[in-house]
Each structure stands twice: as structure tokens, then as C-alpha cells.
Amino acid sequence: MKLKNKVALITGGAQGLGKAIALAMANEGADIVICDINPKTLPGAQAEIEATGVRCLGVECDVSSVDSVAGLFKQTVATCGTLDILVNNAALVQSGERNEAMRSKFYKMMTTPMAKESLGVTKDFTDEEWHRYWGVNVHAVFYCTREALRIMEPKKSGKIINIASIAGIGGFSAFHPAYCATKGAVLAFTRSVAIEVAGANIFVNAIAAGGVLTPPMEAYLAAASEETRNGLHQMIPLGRLGKPQEYASLAVYLASDEHYLVGQTISPNGGMIL
Numbered sequence: 001m002k003l004k005n006k007v008a009l010i011t012g013g014a015q016g017l018g019k020a021i022a023l024a025m026a027n028e029g030a031d032i033v034i035c036d037i038n039p040k041t042l043p044g045a046q047a048e049i050e051a052t053g054v055r056c057l058g059v060e061c062d063v064s065s066v067d068s069v070a071g072l073f074k075q076t077v078a079t080c081g082t083l084d085i086l087v088n089n090a091a092l093v094q095s096g097e098r099n100e101a102m103r104s105k106f107y108k109m110m111t112t113p114m115a116k117e118s119l120g121v122t123k124d125f126t127d128e129e130w131h132r133y134w135g136v137n138v139h140a141v142f143y144c145t146r147e148a149l150r151i152m153e154p155k156k157s158g159k160i161i162n163i164a165s166i167a168g169i170g171g172f173s174a175f176h177p178a179y180c181a182t183k184g185a186v187l188a189f190t191r192s193v194a195i196e197v198a199g200a201n202i203f204v205n206a207i208a209a210g211g212v213l214t215p216p217m218e219a220y221l222a223a224a225s226e227e228t229r230n231g232l233h234q235m236i237p238l239g240r241l242g243k244p245q246e247y248a249s250l251a252v253y254l255a256s257d258e259h260y261l262v263g264q265t266i267s268p269n270g271g272m273i274l
């Protein structure tokens with residue numbers, strides 16, 4: 001019970017990696033707040049977390065809206081009294097036909113002898129799409145971190161974990177430049193804030209995830225050809241994607257009092273980027 005008597009808030013906690021982290025923290029005794037923009041998945045996730053025996057508050061919230069985030073933290077404090085752990089997990093992950101075609105082309109080009117060519121996505125990207133990525137993947141991390149620090153700094157205690165991606169640290173990825181740029185920004189933000197608040201005994205670190213078997217990835221793999229799936233697995237030295245629980249256990253460790261990590265990026269990725 002590493003997190004007993006702690007309150008943890010996980011953004012985008014209604015499915016995928018966020019839900020796995022929420023469940024892992026609940027299993028370590030923390031009371032949980034999950035927020036998500038999707039009202040359909042929230043009640044089911046909340047019930048699963050409550051079934052572990054802890055309290056769970058589910059809040060519908062768009063983390064890219066500063067007002068929505070203010071309401072989320074107000075409800076958290078009103079219901080749970082405080083906040084000890086923030087996991088900035090919600091993100092706009094790439095999906096849709098155009099992105100998936102780009103991704104499959106990238107795996108093919110990297111694993112098959114063939115002529116190289118441009119993946120051809122940036123020239124057609126719209127301002128709206130670009131700004132939406134920054135809103136959800138970066139502005140939201142700032143809004144939530146600011147609210148969390150207003151609670152954590154006075155009590156000189158707290159843990160903040162930012163979920164970034166290998167897309168933010170290396171070119172060995174099939175992701176859109178907007179996704180890569182925003183995840184890189186999360187890592188730079190993590191380092192800077194970590195140094196800023198370390199003196200207040202607040203630990204800020206990042207997980208730069210490699211491929212995780214969550215609903216968007218599962219949907220992509222289900223629709224992809226065998227050749228594409230093989231190409232992706234071929235690019236991972238371990239030969240497979242990560243399970244959400246293999247990332248959630250690291251988040252629990254970063255949320256615990258058992259380490260000396262400040263401003264670090266830890267990248268579980270099956271050996272894709274070293």
C-alpha cells in the first residue's frame with residue numbers, strides 16, 4: 001500500500017493508459033479522481049476503480065479549457081480535501097485514416113528495401129488541427145500543473161507525472177510532427193518545472209512512453225495489414241508493444257516516496273530508443 005492516504009488525479013483516466021494508472025494507484029490505496037472529455041466511458045471506469053475499495057470521483061472535463069480545469073480542481077478539493085499526485089495523461093493521440101496511412105507508410109519504408117519519399121503530411125495540416133494538438137497536449141498540462149501546485153506548494157509535498165512519448169525524444173517514430181512537437185514540449189516543461197519546485201519537496205517527472213496497447217493502438221492494429229503489424233513489431237527490439245500495466249507500475253513508483261528522481265524522462269519502449 002505505497003499510496004495509502006494519498007489523493008491522485010489522473011487526466012484522461014476513463015480508458016487506456018490513464019485508466020490503467022488509476023487502477024494501479026487505487027490498488028496501492030490512493031483515493032482517485034479521474035477526469036475525461038468522454039462522458040460515455042467515465043461511469044464504467046469509475047465503477048472499476050471503486051471496486052478496488054477506494055473512493056473514486058469521475059469528472060467530465062476538457063483539459064484544454066482553463067475554466068473546465070478550474071472546475072475539476074475545485075471538485076477534487078471539495079470531495080477529497082486535497083491533492084497529492086497529478087498525472088497529466090490526457091492527450092490528443094493521432095488517429096484517422098490520413099494519420100494511419102502515414103504511419104503504415106513509415107513502418108514500410110523503415111523495414112522494407114524501397115525508394116524513400118516524403119510522408120507528405122505537414123504541407124496539408126490545417127491551423128485548427130495544429131492548435132488543437134497544442135491545446136490538449138501542452139496548454140492542458142500547464143493548466144493542470146498550475147492548479148496542482150497551488151495545492152501542493154503550501155503543504156510542501158506532491159508528485160506530478162507527465163505522460164509524454166518517444167515521439168517527443170526521437171525521430172524513430174511514425175507520428176505526426178504536431179504530436180512530436182507537443183510531446184517534446186511536455187518534456188521541456190517537465191524539466192523546467194521540476195527544478196522550480198524541487199525545493200518545495202514536489203517531484204515532477206515524465207514517462208516517454210513507447211507503443212502501448214490501448215484502444216487507439218488496438219484499433220489501428222486491427223485495421224492494419226499483417227505486413228504493417230510485422231513492420232511495427234520489427235522496429236521494436238523486444239518484438240512487441242507494451243501492456244498498459246507495464247507503464248502503470250512505473251507511474252506508481254514515481255508517485256511513491258521511494259525515489260530520488262527530479263525532472264527525469266523515463267522511457268519504457270521495448271528498446272526502440274536508448
Ligand SMILES: NC(=O)c1ccc[n+]([C@@H]2O[C@H](COP(=O)([O-])OP(=O)(O)OC[C@H]3O[C@@H](n4cnc5c(N)ncnc54)[C@H](O)[C@@H]3O)[C@@H](O)[C@H]2O)c1
Nearest residue numbers: 012016017036037038062063089090091165209211212214
Ligand atoms: N498508446 C500509445 O501507444 C502511446 C504511446 C506513447 C504515448 N502515449 C500517451 O499515453 C497517454 C494516454 O494515451 P492512450 O493510448 O491511453 O490514449 P486513449 O485515447 O486510450 O486515452 C486518452 C484518454 O484521454 C481522453 N481525452 C482526450 N482529450 C481530452 C481532453 N481534451 N480532456 C480530457 N480528456 C481527454 C480521451 O477521451 C481518452 O479517454 C497520452 O498522453 C498519449 O500521448 C500513448
